[in-house]
Amino acid sequence: MDLDAITKHSALHIKPNGLILQYGTAGFRAKAEHLDHVMFRMGLLAVLRSKQTKSTIGVMVTASHNPEEDNGVKLIDPLGEMLAPSWEEHATCLANAEEQDMQRVLMDISEKAAVDLQRKAFVVIGRDTRPSSEKLSQSVIDGITVLGGQFHDYGLLTTPQLHYMVCCRNTHGGYGTATIEGYYQKLSKAFVELTKQAFCSGDENRSLKVDCANGIGALKLREMEHYFSQGLTVQLFNDGTKGKLNHLCGADFVKSHQKPPQGMEMKSNERCCSFDGDADRIVYYYRDTDGQFHLIDGDKIATLISSFLKELLLEVEESLNIGVVQTAYANGSSTRYLEEVMKVPVYCTKTGVKHLHHKAQEFDIGVYFEANGHGTVLFSKAAEMKIKQLAEELEDKKRKAAKMLENMINLFNQAAGDAISDMLVIEAILALKGLTVQQWDALYTDLPNRQLKVKVVDRQLISTTDAERRAVTPPGLQEAIDDLVKKYKLSRAFVRPSGTEDVVRVYAEADSQASADSLAREVSLAVCQLAGGVGESPQLGF
Ligand SMILES: CC(=O)N[C@H]1[C@@H](OP(=O)(O)O)O[C@H](CO)[C@@H](O)[C@@H]1O
Ligand SMILES: [Mg+2]
Structure with missing residues (x-):
């Protein structure tokens, strides 16, 4: 490890004073202007992880469904999985180290994780379409090269495409070819073979409207569509040519507001879907003949x-x-x-x-x-x-x-999870089973539900158990929730601290929308009282 070179380069990626960030559920997320040092350091960390696992590691620059001004970064482990939890801690330590402690923290991580520093390292990089992403990915590359790692920059990719590339490389092609062409061909071949059988039985060509959240999904779907066009025609909306990323559109918007995205023309009973900003989520929906919106989550x-x-x-x-x-x-x-x-x-x-x-x-x-x-x-x-x-x-x-x-x-x-792949799976199944979107929706009826967010002084005061369905602390909160739930039919409610935002999330469902809303509100008030609520009353949505 050339410690002097690291110090010299690190000085070009200064950490803002007092900024503390946590490697959360989906890596680091913050305003893009605060992330340059994190990117450089995640380049360094990816090299160490690659040496330790003797495998290719991925670094994805994206903030998914968050606003365009935000950005983020996450590391991808050898088989395309999320980074191992013990390395999430290393990531947090490294991101928060003061300039003068960088060398020590790097050495500590190498020792604790038994990294053989003599080994070679290889890292692959991808990024979404945010204006800040290109520069930030250059900072990742700076971190990789200063530690002597080799890299391949895929440039613009959806998050799941980078996961796919990492998996392909570490299985030496066993999972597929580690190129964008390889990804398109693998998925399209499977899709076309599957749907061929449906079309033999007389089904006409199918079409689908896709809201791409003004993100990377639009670019990639446009590149890919001619590979599978004999089985499906896609019509792209919010393709990034005018609108802002994730603004009033995309899977997160549609799911949390339970309404269609802006910028999409929906006729009744037409099958529509939305991707999120990095195309790893998808939801479907349609409007019935009475104009009512139906979400298929x-x-x-x-x-x-x-x-x-x-x-x-x-x-x-x-x-x-x-x-x-x-x-x-x-x-x-x-x-x-x-x-x-x-x-x-x-x-x-x-x-x-x-x-x-x-x-x-x-x-x-x-x-x-x-x-x-x-x-x-x-x-x-x-x-x-x-x-x-x-x-x-x-x-x-x-x-x-x-x-x-x-x-x-x-x-x-x-x-x-991959919006493009899931979309093709769903389209294939609907075609093969001859199901309309309404028939699919009618499998069961969702219980009315409501999500609220509550601001508290310290959300970590709330701890949970039983897969987050019961609150352990603060004392009395679970008992309060239990009492409230008893007042409503077919009801359920729980609270948990968010892993990506500084809020407590409240979820409630019940036999009617009015009951779900009222239960969610009452539970939110209990959270405010027992866990130190601050500011305005609870907000709607995720
Ligand atoms: C209720 C909800 O949708 N929570 C989301 C959200 O996590 P929170 O920990 O709830 O902030 O972001 C995660 C990362 O994208 C995603 O995995 C998760 O499902
Ligand atoms: Mg996403």
């Missing part, structure tokens, strides 16, 4: 996908186990439908995809989705091999089902 996506996979497994008569992983935000109706009607086991984890991903790895086929539309499906190695074998050995109808499963495996981005 991550829970309904998980339901559609798991019921389709379960049907295919029944056809091939193979007893691979399938599990669905949700968080406390999953609508109660979805959990009931999955457990009672579909007879699929459902598990609840803490919020944040790394928790869901981890749990989903326990099954032959693990389906995970957050209600906000971030999710994917994981297939165990054994399940993949079994399905491949069945696709060769079985005959007729069973072989067809096994082939479909095989294509499904290739269509999912198993490294991370």
Whole structure:
């Protein structure tokens, strides 16, 4: 480690005085102007992580659904997963170190994590379309090179595309080819093969309206559309040519406001979807003939996908186990439908995809989705091999089902939730089953729900248990929530400190919208009273 060079370069990426940032649920997020030093330091850290894991590591510059002025960075581990928790701590330490302590902190991390500093390092970089992203990714590169690491800068990519690249490189092509062309071809081939069967049965070409949040998803979908156009026509809105990133559009806006994005023309019963700013989330929606808006969120996506996979497994008569992983935000109706009607086991984890991903790895086929539309499906190695074998050995109808499963495996981005991949999966399933968006929506009816945010002096005063569904501290809060919940029918409520914003989130559901709203408000007041609320009354939304 050339410590002098590090000191010299670090001086070009000065940490603002007194700024403390935390590697949270999705890496570092802040106003872009505060992040230059973090980027440089994450370049350094990625080199250490690469040396330690003897693998390629990814660095993605994005702040996802957050405003255009924000930015962020996260590291991607060897198989395309989120950074390991022990390294999240190293990341926080390094990002917050004062200039004069940088060398010591780097040495500490190398020692604690037993990094062999002599090894080579390789890092891949991607960025979203924010005006600040290009310069910030240059700072990452500065950090990588000063520690002697090699790199490949992919430039503009969606977050899940970078996860895919990391996975491809570390499996030496086993997962796919580590190029944008490789990504387009792998997914499109699987999609076209799957949908060919639907079109044989007379279905006409299908079309879908896509709100791209004025982000990277628009660029990538435009590049990709001609690869799969024989199966699907996409019409892009909010493609970044005029509007601002994530402003009044995108998956997060649509989910939290439960209304359509601006800038999209919706006719009744047309199938529409929204990506978020880095294209790792997707939600669907439509307007019915009475003009009413219907949201189809991550829970309904998980339901559609798991019921389709379960049907295919029944056809091939193979007893691979399938599990669905949700968080406390999953609508109660979805959990009931999955457990009672579909007879699929459902598990609840803490919020944040790394928790869901981890749990989903326990099954032959693990389906995970957050209600906000971030999710994917994981297939165990054994399940993949079994399905491949069945696709060769079985005959007729069973072989067809096994082939479909095989294509499904290739269509999912198993490294991370991916709006483009999930969109193609959903479109394939709807086509194959001949389902309209209304029929899909009618699988079950969501319980009315409401989310509020409450500002408190210190949100860490609230601690939770049971996958965040019960509050442990402050004393008396859970009892207060229990008493309030008893006042309403079919009700449920919980509170938890956000991992990405300085707020406490309140969730409530009940038999009517008025009840859900009133329960959420009452729980928010209890939080204010027992956990030191500050400022105005609770705010609507996420
Ligand atoms: C209720 C909700 O949607 N929470 C989001 C949000 O986390 P919070 O810890 O709730 O701020 O951002 C995470 C990262 O994008 C995402 O994984 C999660 O689902
Ligand atoms: Mg995102």
